[in-house]
Amino acid sequence: MLDINLIRQKTEYVANALRKRGIETDFSDLLYIDKQRREKILQGDKLKAFRNKVSSEIPRLKKSGQDVSAKLTEMKNTSEQIKRVDEELNKLTSKLNKILVELPNIPADDVPPGGKENNRVLRTYGDKPVFEFKPHNHVELVTKLGLVDYTRGVKMGGNGFWLYKGKGAQLEWALINYFIEEHTKDGYEFVLPPHLLINKCGYTAGQFPKFSDDVFHIEGEDGESTHFLLPTSETALINFHSNEVLKEDKLPKKYFAYTPCYRREAGSYRAAERGMIRGHQFNKVEMFQFTTPETSETALEELVGKAERLVKGLGLHHQVSALAAGDCSASMSKTLDIEVWIPSMNEYKEVSSASNALDYQARRGNIKFKRRKTGKNEFIHSLNASGLATSRLFPAILEQFQQKNGSVVVPEPLRKYMGTDVIEPVEN
């Protein structure tokens, strides 16, 4: 949520910033409602001040034996007026919020304008592997190696689901273990949150109301959505401290969570993404930080650095990109992606997205900290970064580390969890 005061005071600045996302906003309606609303507040406050004044006089007058019936009638009238004004005020407030809630975050100054095509590659690690044989794609590899079963996955979950088995399940779990170990070493606190969240959580994260259709909803007896399956544990973690006032010296708060992520991905099927590039469920470890406003920028660098170290540790060729404004999700002011090379697709695919939401989510979730110096409560800044999502790493590992004989070399950090250095083909 954007600050209405900012929109009121720097209307052009906000409009220009949102233009970078490719959004044309006309704030005249919003500002008009805002003005009306403040007038209503003033009107109501005056009436209430009057009511309070007279109400406190009444018991005194009664005690001294005076007749107060005229005042009582007058106050009844005043109270009715107040009720009417409050009703109008409520209408204006919800009108205002309805608009405000749908506005996306303002892109940071150093975020390039435009859409995907303006994403900038900041740096690249390693080189594209060169094969002296005809390399297989990951769908062929997982089948030959018996790691992932698409047919049986679909028997259970339907289209868009797969299952891991044998060494595949172990490899998947090894990745998660590797991440957990690294984050724990870095002092992040491990959280296993609920996977079903109440709708308020989606609102705080910025997922709702606009992108409510992207997630799986759970309906109650009346057919209304009561919960939803989290599309990323960010949605859970941002709510960890909702409606709390944190102590400044306890910041930054650093967490990480492991959960599967559930997404509808309606209409996003692409033949090029068959395999495990895009499914309704995938595993992800997510890092999260609550920081003071002045430290969120360096926190973002820390998160990107951490995610990058994990990919480097696996020895995968990858790049880091700065997303253009239009490619950043609505809640985020700045996003850096880490993309890993998938040889068969001839493409880099996202394995981590690190973002700074500034106070956008904090406003929605009412998350503050007490500034020691001033004693005032301020909104915290929230940041999140995948660390990492497995569903693209798995194919990348198989494809980048495949051998001529069809086996795959296990990245060093995973070997202790796998109990093997190489995954060999199996009889199916």
Added chain:
RNA sequence: GGAGAGAUGGCUGAGUGGUCGAAAGCGGUGGUCUUGAAAACCAUUGAGGGGCAACCCUCCCUGGGUUCGAAUCCCAGUCUCUCCGCCA
């Protein structure tokens, strides 16, 4: 699933129609004392909003209602806790 209890400031906890935004304690902050610290003592200490300001308004789980006036009374809902039953 059945029965009961409860929800008040950072925390504990008083308050059952009118100087209650709210006692008291703890905690926090500042100070006195001390070589320093502790203890003790003194002072101070909720949040949000409107207004240039003086100042005013709102908030005692949420939403309605009664009343001139509600933390306090009534209705609905949410959540928490305890006990019983059932189940992983």
